[in-house]
Amino acid sequence: MDPHLLRTYVTVARLASFSAAARELGYTQSAVSQHIAALEQDLGTDLLTRRPVAPTPAGERLLEHAGPLLLRLEAARADVVRRAAAPEHGLTLATTPTALGPRTVAALPRAGVTLRVLAREEVPEAVAAGRADLGLVDGLAAPSDPLRLPDVAPLTTYGVGEESVCVLLPDTHPLAGRPGLRLGDLAHARWLDAPDAGLPLAQLRAAAGGSGFRPALRYEGTDVRVLTALAAAGHGLTLLPRTAATGVPGAVAVPLAQPRVVHRVELVCLGTPGGPAARLAEVLLDGGAGAGTPV
Structure with a gap:
């Protein structure tokens, strides 16, 4: 053909x-x-x-x-x-908004970096097509379980970080004072649908058993600050990694007690990276899950 x-x-x-x-x-x-x-x-x-x-x-x-x-x-x-190509070309990193944590930002080279914030499904495609040297994707998973990524090319993924997740709600919300929340109890609450800025509602449904989580407002953007402002203003709840949910003015981040899931970040690459990409991958893998998983 x-x-x-x-x-x-x-x-x-x-x-x-x-x-x-x-x-x-x-x-x-x-x-x-x-x-x-x-x-x-x-x-x-x-x-x-x-x-x-x-x-x-x-x-x-x-x-x-x-x-x-x-x-x-x-x-x-x-x-x-x-x-x-020459081994010392610049570095292009494709990432989802909530996968770009403080450790990654600190590890970026001081020059020659292009950072592309993309929707989740676009990150593996960008790496596979050569538009990015490395990719960072994230999502909900059981502790130490790999993410399920689309089969777009013979890519390799590495776990580089996991952290707890929190429900972000206004500080005036009746549940704001709780020490923890059960996701299943919030299935019929007002939710923000922000698939490219927060954790997609489809992942919440899957984690809670497959029903509920109907959106009150849809945000089609990648700016996490806009998403947290919408949550603080009472337009709906959202689930975020702890570091992204903490310290939002007018909002409270309540840890998710059940189910036992984490925010997982994985590094995506095509073949063996070289030059600046290899050095960044080495830093991110130091302390991450380590073993590579082909997809």
Whole structure:
């Protein structure tokens, strides 16, 4: 299967338009049509309906495979280019907002660093595609259990830190004086849905048994300070790692007593890092979980 044809197909399916795909890819519309026809001939089935432009059932199935396949090709190219490049290039670190803790900030080189704060699912993709030398991802997990990351490329992850989690609520909230809270008791409370700034509600549902946690407000941003301000103002509760939840004006961080979960941070890399990336990884792994896990 020709990856150029596959990339054209994914673009047409995403934009639902042959002409729009041609403009984005820099092809003529005729060339795009020829790419789709060639791919359909190769697979022996129709992949798109034409009016309207939409994937057929076979096309939907191909889309499930296409993303990981194309990303793995990008990962292979990035790995080869990185190994052939000069070892002392700058460092690009992709991270989620709550994975970037004080220890990581202190360990960053004093110059030549590009820091990219991304959504959780974008961090592994950035590393796999060579847009970042290293990645930091985080989430809820049982103590010492690895995170479940999407299978986007042959990446390796290392546990670099775990800490307790807290429910952040206004200091006037009836539960603000509690020594600890049970997550299951808060399933029907007002929650903030901030998948890219805090811990996603889907993870809370999974930890509490799979129900509840309906959002009162959705925040589509990556600034943790905005999220904590919303919680302090009473727009909803949020669950954060202890260091991010502590010391917020007008809010109280109450430790989560049950279930027994932690905020886990993992380092993501493609192959063996070199230069500044290797030195940062060494610092972060000193005191972390240590062993690498392929994903």
